Amino acid sequence: MNGRDVVLSRLRAAVSADGPAGRVPRDYRRERPVDLDRLVERLTDYRARVHRVPEAAVADTVAGLLPPGATVVVPPGLPPAWLPPTVAALPDDGLDVARIAAADGVVTAAAVGVADTGTVVLDGSPDQGRRILTLLPDLHICVLRAAQVVAGVPEALARLTPRRPLTWISGPSATSDIELDRVEGVHGPRVLHVILLP
């Protein structure tokens, strides 16, 4: 009898007297209207910095956040117009870990924004790239479109594809491990900018 058979037969014996399971009540809130101001307020509350600009102003905004000559990791599908000429782009054509870690920042798009929780979700699409790109540089600039923003967690899950690798980001890296109070800045990027497009 292998481990699988042992575990499954034990569990089957444990539930053998069970009747049919009850219905799951789902009368919590779903499909609510989106409030962009709430997203901005909640991102800001957890120390993300939010910039609301038209799409034509993305490159200028990025230029204002990074010193001239800064190296920026760029996922393969990022719109080229988002990058200012002042930064040195490092397109991800299989960059090694050391080069990603040494970069000054990373610019990506996003898949979904969640207003209630102040969250952006990345799903590894070409304009967001591999997960490692947004993990090692100390500064992450994430460009989010208003149409990608949903009110809450249920609406966000409904838009996401489970098979893709997903990263939900709510503010910069933080910890509550010292006296249970939140401190920003541990292993992930310590600075998170969200550029919110109309």
Place this chain on the structure above:
Amino acid sequence: MTRTFLGMPATAPPGVGHLRGDEPFPAAARRALADPQLRRNLGHATGTIRGKSAAVIDEVPDWPQLRAAGAAIKADVMARLPDLLVQLEAAVTAAGGVVHWAPDAVEANRIVTGLVAATGADRVIKVKSMVTQEIGLNEALSAAGITPVETDLAELIVQLGEDRPSHILVPAIHRNRAEIREIFLRAMPGVDPGLTDEPAALAAAARRYLRQTFLSTPVAVSGANFAVAETGTLAVVESEGNGRMCLTLPRTLITVMGVEKVIPTWRDLEVFLQLLPRASTGERMNPYTSMWTGVTPGDGPQEFHLVLLDNGRSAVLADPVGRPALHCIRCSACLNVCPVYERTGGHAYGSVYPGPIGAVLSPQLTGVADNASLPYASTLCGACYDACPVMIDIPSILVHLRAEAPHPRAESTAMAAAAYTMDHPTLYAAAQRAARLSRLAGQRGRGLPPPLSGWTASRDLPDPPAQTFREWWAAR
């Protein structure tokens, strides 16, 4: 016959892992209560988290509906657990993962150690995980010549301090910032000797210390907060980014998961991802949540193993009253509101699962006889039930387990005698008169004689009234 025997629900084996303490709760608690620094640290930390959690729960008008949904989903999971695990196995396998089944801690440690050894690595990075603490994986890896590196800040504090975890969410909750600074200065290689006790400086020290380890270690071990049977998706919620490092950078990822963590559908995450952060760290959402399904070519680990662990869970599942202890999503809200936990801290519970949930989970995983004092480590005030995001009725399970715990013969003899006396009116009246006489004869203010003195050691015995109700009724 053998087949049936092997297939019966079983408790976690002794001699491995950290579900059993070295001494009963009352003895350990007495020592903890004598430590004023510990009580200050715990009072400060639990007070902070209670305030934060209450504030963000207040923002959610449908919190009661979310709790009810969470409880119902978990009850459904338990009733269908074997089928859901088979479904999960198929989905993970289809996505390029490999699923392993571990009946107990010994077997899980053997599987993980073997998988690490097969990669040739002599070091693994670890995401904070209760289940690997439960099975004593670090000890098993070390014994096999593999160095486990804890990457969660609180786990790192515990590991560097050669200490034991004392809280589900924040294993170093018993340490304040000054103590953490001392531990880092003493045990963290390459630490800046000018390190201050500012939390931001302490966090930055951990960042510097672990950076190269993250970048150069080819194998990671994690737990899981949720596993979706329908899609094969695993989810880990965390704050610091150490989880993302472990789940993204290494070539091989090994996830160990208690069987009860499976949930049926993708949509069910919408309930738990709202409940967990607000009940746990008091945040609307924790900074990072990672979800992955098997292997993604070109992104993250290219080899993924999922170890499904029983280790006593089948025994919990088999007890209809105790079963809801398996609904726990490890938020630790019950610890933070518990008047007993706040004063004794987590070490007194012996098991890696402390506090109210530990007091119902540990004795069931090991068999009540091995953790017989834990069901009594509670005042039954019910604060844990109110705080639980999946509505586990912890007080009722505590009472149920108290009945299952072994009782001293003197207690059952006394109870039987009391029952007999109360059944016989003449005897009962005589006993009441005797009680009054005994108190007049000098017993006033003192406790009961042995073997019942234990009960009155911390309780006052009420004075018998001058006239009993029965006497008043007869004289009326």
